[in-house]
Every structure is written in structure tokens, then in C-alpha cells.
Amino acid sequence: MTARAHYRTFPYDGQDEHVLCLGEGSARRILIVPPLFDEMNRMRRTLVQAMRVLAGHGVTAMLIDLPGTNESLAPLEAQSLAIWRTAIGSAAESLAASHVASLRGGALIDDGAAGLPHWRLAPAKGGVLLKTLLRTRITGDREAGRAVSEAELRAAASAGPIELAGNRLGPAMVADLADAVPAKLANCAERRLGEDVAGAPLWLRAEPGDDAAMAEAIAEDLDRWSAACDG
Amino acid sequence: MPFVPDSVETVLRDLLVDVLGVAPATVAAMTDDTPLFGALPELDSMAVAGLLTEMEDRLEIIIDDDDIDGDLFETFGSLVAFAKAKVDG
Numbered sequence: 434m435t436a437r438a439h440y441r442t443f444p445y446d447g448q449d450e451h452v453l454c455l456g457e458g459s460a461r462r463i464l465i466v467p468p469l470f471d472e473m474n475r476m477r478r479t480l481v482q483a484m485r486v487l488a489g490h491g492v493t494a495m496l497i498d499l500p501g502t503n504e505s506l507a508p509l510e511a512q513s514l515a516i517w518r519t520a521i522g523s524a525a526e527s528l529a530a531s532h533v534a535s536l537r538g539g540a541l542i543d544d545g546a547a548g549l550p551h552w553r554l555a556p557a558k559g560g561v562l563l564k565t566l567l568r569t570r571i572t573g574d575r576e577a578g579r580a581v582s583e584a585e586l587r588a589a590a591s592a593g594p595i596e597l598a599g600n601r602l603g604p605a606m607v608a609d610l611a612d613a614v615p616a617k618l619a620n621c622a623e624r625r626l627g628e629d630v631a632g633a634p635l636w637l638r639a640e641p642g643d644d645a646a647m648a649e650a651i652a653e654d655l656d657r658w659s660a661a662c663d664g
Numbered sequence: 665m666p667f668v669p670d671s672v673e674t675v676l677r678d679l680l681v682d683v684l685g686v687a688p689a690t691v692a693a694m695t696d697d698t699p700l701f702g703a704l705p706e707l708d709s710m711a712v713a714g715l716l717t718e719m720e721d722r723l724e725i726i727i728d729d730d731d732i733d734g735d736l737f738e739t740f741g742s743l744v745a746f747a748k749a750k751v752d753g
Contacts, residue, residue, distance in 0.1 A: 561721055568713035571729065576709055583729055637683045637718060639711040 436488030438481070443497065443527040445520045448507050451498040452528060453481065456488030461659045463487070464530035464546065465496045466521060466539035469562060471569075471598045472636035473502065476536060479635055482648035483655070490656045497524050499542075510594035513605035514542055514559065514613055521545030532659050537636055538562050544616035550662040551621040552655060554630060559613025566597040566610075622658055630654050672748050675722050676740075683715045696741025707737065725750040 436456055442449035467473045467480060484494035499517050501509035525533065525546035533551045535543040540556030567583050574581050589595050590607040602610075624630045632647030680691045684706040701707050707715070716727050727750070736746055 565717040572709045634682050637714045638685050
């Protein structure tokens with residue numbers, strides 16, 4: 434029987450933010466911190482497939498919508514990595530998470546729930562993510578006949594929100610991204626794509642895709658890891 | 665210097681598979697003369713952004729806006745030559 438998805442919410446800054454949940458098990462409740470911005474869109478389908486497989490193994494998986502993303506009523510331009518870190522802490526507590534799993538840029542904010550065991554797949558540096566976002570904007574502008582330099586964009590970003598790859602980012606977010614690296618955590622399993630977990634870096638592609646084998650690989654690894662954590 | 669010149673080409677082949685999702689067999693068959701931008705449907709202007717950033721990350725180089733002109737992605741050979749020059753430079 435395929436597990437049915439259900440929504441919960443967690444409170445943050447006066448809003449009820451969405452959480453997509455799969456699975457009914459209470460022993461292992463994994464909070465999933467998705468990749469950021471456009472990478473999240475590209476990975477979402479495969480990530481939810483992985484959650485379905487996990488649910489079949491009796492694990493509860495909870496994929497949060499960060500404030501300002503998807504259907505959140507909070508404005509994206511008011512967010513920053515610091516704010517998102519706090520939101521993760523709120524979510525972990527409110528959802529009674531036992532483990533935290535993050536992908537790509539999710540690793541830049543997962544220390545918001547520092548006390549729990551962590552798992553990271555292909556952690557990304559904020560500067561690298563920002564660079565790609567800036568380049569996407571520059572390339573798009575060039576196609577439209579507007580020449581803008583990276584320096585001009587960075588200067589504009591410090592003065593007010595700018596649109597990058599369809600995301601309206603405020604000065605605090607851009608500044609946070611520029612310097613952010615995944616925090617060093619005491620209990621953290623790091624996974625490299627292609628080595629520890631089989632699959633393709635779907636988050637790099639220009640179009641969203643899905644990869645059933647990768648979903649299985651992610652689920653199997655999370656299942657093994659979370660079971661071992663409990664000792 | 666972290667990279668031996670021969671392996672720059674291997675990194676780029678891996679990148680075309682990873683970032684553009686081009687079939688491994690297609691990439692393995694590429695020679696210096698194989699046309700890229702305009703000939704490879706997976707390489708459109710939006711894909712360029714991701715490709716450039718991954719090149720920087722994997723080859724440990726910096727690519728400036730000024731470095732990027734129409735010829736860079738003209739052929740597989742032009743891309744490899746550019747990357748090797750950056751790694752050596």
C-alpha cells in the first residue's frame with residue numbers, strides 16, 4: 434500500500450508553515466531540509482518519492498516549506514539564512530523530529546536543530562549557490578538585450594531586494610549566502626552523490642526531472658543511517 | 665597545482681553528463697571538433713550558468729564575466745582549451 438501524504442504545519446513568526454509528511458512511524462521522525470530556491474524545485478519530486486519509500490519502511494519523513502517558499506504567506510524577500518536556521522529549530526521542536534536530513538543548501542541552515550543526529554547529501558557552499566543565481570540572472574538579461582555585470586547586481590542586492598532565477602532575495606539573504614558554509618556538527622553523516630548514494634545531480638539541471646533509482650538510494654541510505662543512530 | 669592537464673578533459677566530460685544530463689555515451693564520443701552551444705539541445709543559455717559554476721568548483725578556477733564569449737562553448741575542444749588555460753594560468 435502506498436503511503437498517503439498529509440500536511441501538518443509548524444508555527445513560525447506568526448505563520449503556520451507547511452510540512453509535507455509521509456509515514457506513520459513514531460520512533461524515527463526525520464525532518465527533511467530541502468535544497469534552496471530553484472534547486473528545491475528540481476529535486477522535490479525525487480525527494481518526495483524517497484519519502485514514500487521511507488514511509489514503507491516505517492519511517493516518518495517530514496519535508497518542510499521554508500518561510501517565504503512555495504505557498505508560505507511570508508515574503509521571501511524578508512528571509513535570510515539566519516531566519517531560516519531559527520525556523521528549522523522551531524520546526525524540529527514542533528514536529529518532534531528525531532533526525533535531520535538535508536540536501537545541498539539545506540546544509541547551510543540545518544544547524545538550527547543542532548542537537549539531533551544529522552545527515553547531509555552533497556552539502557553546498559552558499560557562495561557557490563549565489564554565484565549560479567547571479568549568473569542565471571546575467572544570462573537571462575543578456576538574452577533580453579540588457580547587459581548587467583555581477584558587480585552591479587551585488588551592489589543592487591545590498592540596497593534592496595533583487596530577483597535572481599525567479600526568486601526575490603533581500604539584502605540579508607544575499608549577504609548570508611555569500612559567506613555561508615555548512616556548520617561543523619558533532620553528529621553528522623556526510624554523503625557524496627555518486628559515491629555514497631547513487632544518482633545524478635538533478636539540482637544542477639536546467640529542467641526538473643525525477644530519478645526513481647536515486648529516490649530509492651536516498652531512502653535506503655536514510656533508513657540504514659537513522660536505524661543505526663538509534664543504536 | 666591540484667590537476668594534471670589530462671584530467672581536466674575528464675572533469676569536463678563528467679560535467680556535461682552531470683550538469684546537462686547528456687547521455688554518457690554521447691559525451692564519451694565527443695572530440696575536439698564536436699559542436700556544443702547551438703548543437704546540443706541540453707546546453708541552452710540557462711544551463712550555462714550551472715555549468716560555469718560547477719567548472720569553477722571542480723577545477724578550482726575563477727571564471728570572470730569577461731572570459732565568457734560566444735566561442736567558449738563553440739566546441740568541446742574550445743571548452744577544454746579554455747579550462748586548461750585557466751587551470752595552468
